[in-house]
Amino acid sequence: MAEASVKPTPVLKDELDIVIPTIRSLDFLEMWRPFFQPYHLIIVQDGDPSKTIKVPDGFDYELYNRNDINRILGPKASCISFKDSACRCFGYMVSKKKYIFTIDDDCFVAKNPSGKEINALEQHIKNLLSPSTPLFFNTLYDPYRDGADFVRGYPFSLREGVHTAVSHGLWLNIPDYDAPTQLVKPLERNSRYVDAVLTIPKGTLFPMCGMNLAFDRELIGPAMYFGLMGDGQPIGRYDDMWAGWCVKVICDHLGYGVKTGLPYIWHSKASNPFVNLKKEYNGIFWQEEAIPFFQSVMLPKECTTVQQCYIELSKQVKEKLGKVDPYFNKLAEAMVTWIEAWDELNSAEGSTGKLPAKGAAM
Numbered sequence: 001m002a003e004a005s006v007k008p009t010p011v012l013k014d015e016l017d018i019v020i021p022t023i024r025s026l027d028f029l030e031m032w033r034p035f036f037q038p039y040h041l042i043i044v045q046d047g048d049p050s051k052t053i054k055v056p057d058g059f060d061y062e063l064y065n066r067n068d069i070n071r072i073l074g075p076k077a078s079c080i081s082f083k084d085s086a087c088r089c090f091g092y093m094v095s096k097k098k099y100i101f102t103i104d105d106d107c108f109v110a111k112n113p114s115g116k117e118i119n120a121l122e123q124h125i126k127n128l129l130s131p132s133t134p135l136f137f138n139t140l141y142d143p144y145r146d147g148a149d150f151v152r153g154y155p156f157s158l159r160e161g162v163h164t165a166v167s168h169g170l171w172l173n174i175p176d177y178d179a180p181t182q183l184v185k186p187l188e189r190n191s192r193y194v195d196a197v198l199t200i201p202k203g204t205l206f207p208m209c210g211m212n213l214a215f216d217r218e219l220i221g222p223a224m225y226f227g228l229m230g231d232g233q234p235i236g237r238y239d240d241m242w243a244g245w246c247v248k249v250i251c252d253h254l255g256y257g258v259k260t261g262l263p264y265i266w267h268s269k270a271s272n273p274f275v276n277l278k279k280e281y282n283g284i285f286w287q288e289e290a291i292p293f294f295q296s297v298m299l300p301k302e303c304t305t306v307q308q309c310y311i312e313l314s315k316q317v318k319e320k321l322g323k324v325d326p327y328f329n330k331l332a333e334a335m336v337t338w339i340e341a342w343d344e345l346n347s348a349e350g351s352t353g354k355l356p357a358k359g360a361a362m
């Protein structure tokens with residue numbers, strides 16, 4: 001019998017950081033205050049570091065701009081994107097908490113069909129604290145949810161499930177469409193609230209969106225590199241996609257689960273589809289090569305840590321995608337730099353190397 005979660009969801013306020021990339025404003029936090037105030041925020045300020053981004057009073061935060069990233073990582077800062085939401089992954093690296101929730105600054109509190117405001121963070125915590133079922137599909141969706149269970153024919157040997165590494169939330173109003181779809185359907189809005197959480201089956205990739213995403217940093221953090229995007233790069237808006245493909249392949253290899261579905265947020269801003277098309281066009285073309293690559297990736301059984309898997313993956317990226325475009329050679333090297341920087345900041349001695357950023361006392 002799947003353990004129904006009748007217990008209240010733990011707040012995890014000392015075990016979870018909220019990472020926000022921003023090049024605009026943090027006013028959206030006012031709407032999230034009831035849900036976010038207990039948590040520590042890690043704000044990654046993109047763009048001009050001389051610009052001051054106001055953090056609303058009452059939040060406990062640390063803020064990093066490009067000067068901070070360069071100061072903390074030195075030459076390794078080259079792996080952190082500039083002028084792209086990919087910069088958010090720096091926040092994952094400097095966090096010291098077990099869980100991460102990342103959200104964009106144009107995402108607001110959504111309402112469920114009964115009109116109740118959705119505490120997206122609480123749902124992500126529920127998703128992360130309950131097992132996933134990647135090895136056998138449960139047709140009644142999340143079997144660990146109140147009022148659900150495994151259906152007849154579900155093997156009892158698999159009902160314990162596996163640890164959940166990622167919780168991928170969705171969006172009402174502006175859906176996360178690519179530029180061509182945005183251009184064809186400029187007025188389309190997502191009003192469909194699907195009351196379900198699904199485990200993405202083992203061996204299946206998915207398009208991970210970084211807008212409303214939570215993960216177990218201790219299980220899968222080093223694989224959550226959002227790549228080389230934005231300024232100086234031939235691609236943008238594939239940061240979260242790249243991370244999602246790497247993460248899913250490694251989760252499948254290590255036996256972790258990835259969930260998608262609830263919670264919803266309200267995505268308010270439709271970015272410019274023409275600007276997006278310029279950023280995405282290489283990605284739309286290259287993904288037709290990258291997806292078959294990730295579908296065929298085999299990681300040796302000797303790779304038992306995320307770092308080992310990720311370094312092995314970077315070698316295969318260089319070998320197999322480097323032929324598609326020299327960009328992938330650069331990306332493969334940046335993947336290694338990311339792991340080196342991650343281990344430097346997160347090894348015992350490395351943690352003292354992190355200079356305090358501006359902001360409220362930590």
Ligand SMILES: O=c1ccn([C@@H]2O[C@H](COP(=O)(O)OP(=O)(O)O[C@H]3OC[C@H](O)[C@H](O)[C@H]3O)[C@@H](O)[C@H]2O)c(=O)[nH]1
Pocket residue numbers: 020021022023024025045046047082083084085086087103104105106176209210211230237238239240269270271
């Ligand atoms: O150069 C930049 C641009 C944006 N940001 C911050 O990233 C967040 C997302 O920005 P935006 O809402 O403009 O992007 P979308 O078009 O909605 O697509 C996003 O949503 C899905 C993924 O996260 C995707 O990668 C995003 O592009 C927002 O907080 C901006 O302030 C930035 O830091 N640097």
Ligand SMILES: [Mn+2]
Pocket residue numbers: 104106267268269270271
């Ligand atoms: Mn947006």
